[in-house]
Amino acid sequence: MGIKNKAIVTISSVLLFTILVAVSHSQNLGQGAGALVFNVSLGGTQTLSYSIFDGGGAPISYTVSPPQYNPIKNETTPTVTVSPTSGVLQPSQSATVYVTVRMPATNKAGIRWDGIMQVLAATNASNPGGAVIQGGLGKEVIIYSKLPPAPNYGPLLYVIIGIAIAACIVGGVLYAFKFRKGPGGKGKPKYKYVTVKKRVRVKA
Amino acid sequence: MYANSSKLLGGAIVATAAIVTFSILFMVQFGLPLAFAANQIAPNVILTVNVPTVCEVSLSPTTLNFGTVIPSQNTIYTNQNVIDTNNGNGGATIWVYGGNWIGANTALTFGVANTTWATSNTAYGSGHALTQISTSTGVSATPQAPGTVWWGLGIPAGQTANVYSQNIIITNVC
Numbered sequence: 003m004g005i006k007n008k009a010i011v012t013i014s015s016v017l018l019f020t021i022l023v024a025v026s027h028s029q030n031l032g033q034g035a036g037a038l039v040f041n042v043s044l045g046g047t048q049t050l051s052y053s054i055f056d057g058g059g060a061p062i063s064y065t066v067s068p069p070q071y072n073p074i075k076n077e078t079t080p081t082v083t084v085s086p087t088s089g090v091l092q093p094s095q096s097a098t099v100y101v102t103v104r105m106p107a108t109n110k111a112g113i114r115w116d117g118i119m120q121v122l123a124a125t126n127a128s129n130p131g132g133a134v135i136q137g138g139l140g141k142e143v144i145i146y147s148k149l150p151p152a153p154n155y156g157p158l159l160y161v162i163i164g165i166a167i168a169a170c171i172v173g174g175v176l177y178a179f180k181f182r183k184g185p186g187g188k189g190k191p192k193y194k195y196v197t198v199k200k201r202v203r204v205k206a
Numbered sequence: 207m208y209a210n211s212s213k214l215l216g217g218a219i220v221a222t223a224a225i226v227t228f229s230i231l232f233m234v235q236f237g238l239p240l241a242f243a244a245n246q247i248a249p250n251v252i253l254t255v256n257v258p259t260v261c262e263v264s265l266s267p268t269t270l271n272f273g274t275v276i277p278s279q280n281t282i283y284t285n286q287n288v289i290d291t292n293n294g295n296g297g298a299t300i301w302v303y304g305g306n307w308i309g310a311n312t313a314l315t316f317g318v319a320n321t322t323w324a325t326s327n328t329a330y331g332s333g334h335a336l337t338q339i340s341t342s343t344g345v346s347a348t349p350q351a352p353g354t355v356w357w358g359l360g361i362p363a364g365q366t367a368n369v370y371s372q373n374i375i376i377t378n379v380c
Contacts, residue, residue: 032262035296035380057262057293070339118301118340120377125268130310132271133321133357133372135288137263140301140340140379164228171221178213 029137030058031091031123037142038101042080043150045107051100052141054121056091063090063124066099069117069143077113078106080145084119105147115145259296261380263347266291270374272359280330280360287327287356288376292347298378300353303340309368316365321372322358330358340377347378 033054042048056062068082081104089097099121122138266289272281292298302323307316322333325345333356334341347353355376 030262030264030293032260032294033380035259035261035294035298055260058264118377118379120340120375122375122377123263127268128371129269129271130371131369132269133304133374135265135268135270136373136375137265137268137290138375138377139261139263140377142379160228160231167224167228171217171224174220175214175217178217 029056029060029062029123031055031062031064031121031137031139032057033121033139033141037144040103040143040145041148042103042105042145043148044105044109044111045150047102047104049100049102051098053096053098054091054139055096056093059093061090061092064088064138065122065124067120067122068101069119071115071117071145074113074115077109080105080109080115080147082119082143082145088124101143103145105145109147111147111149113147117143119143257295259294259380261292261294261296261298261347261378263298263376263378264291264293265289265376270357275359275361277361277365278363281358286358287354289352289354290345290347290376290378291352292349292378294380295349296380297346297348298380300343300345300347300355301340301377301379302336302343302355302374303338304336304372304374305338307370307372309366309370311368314366314368314370316362316370318372320360320362321374322360324356324358325354327356330360333358336374340375342379 031054034052036052038050038052040048040050054064065088066084066086068084071079073079083102083104085100085102086097091097101119118140120138120140122136125134125136127134270286270288272286275281290300304318304321306318307320309315318338319335321336322330323336323343324333325343334343343353343355345353345355357374
């Protein structure tokens, strides 16, 4: 085979290989492993986060959807919001997804909800007469309801105690000063009674 | 006079003790240093690196063509599969869901459940109906071995002829 024919074969092979490789491979969207577990006080909120990243060689547009939960009788499903709800990841870039849970105050403590939230790689593909396959990552989101914590008075309590101690000390010192001992050994009050004798002239 | 002085002295001692006690409690509660630590030089420096566990998703192919299927007929699974490659360092489980089939004439549709998935190349009737709610297939996609999900389609009886399309979503849960 001549050099020219060899070149044609090589080019054709390269083109064919390129076409085969280019046939439908979605991007490498990745995330940290492990479920998100929330313990949320009744009437309170809690926020957790995790990372997603682009492990491939092309940008990935993505959307984020909060989890859906099956309803529980006599309980109100907690409100779950995610941020961001969409974005674009560049190759080797990561992003943080924040998940916030708000627990209704009317729920009981000790209830558990379990659902899957998703980060999907956007696709513009269309396939009339067939199906389009869209890839993504799922994250299990588990929520527990708990009783609110007892109030923490913090530094205010110590200030009050300090004032009370100081008041007791000052009062004790003043009391001791008031009833200080004089000659005779016994402490005298501040005031004393004085007997006044008055001479009266009576006409005989 | 001496008794008076002793009372004042006793009061001063009690006051001092109370102030010192309160100060100690305050500093312990709020983490203030009670003493200044002497400069120390660690003999060794230890570095630690935490490598988190991650999973990825890469699907091939990203389109499925079932060809021409007449009403009341279904496809076999051969050649209709999607390979899920996980290039992370931790395993993942494959979950699936989808939407209804919608015709080029959008007034024409048929249900998502007419698409079925399976963990092997099996008959259409042995597959699981696809739903609009994400469902675990039980198939694992690990860094060592990709996962494969097989797909089939059945056309409802009497379905109007048209060109229909569907979206199928495959996610790796880790």
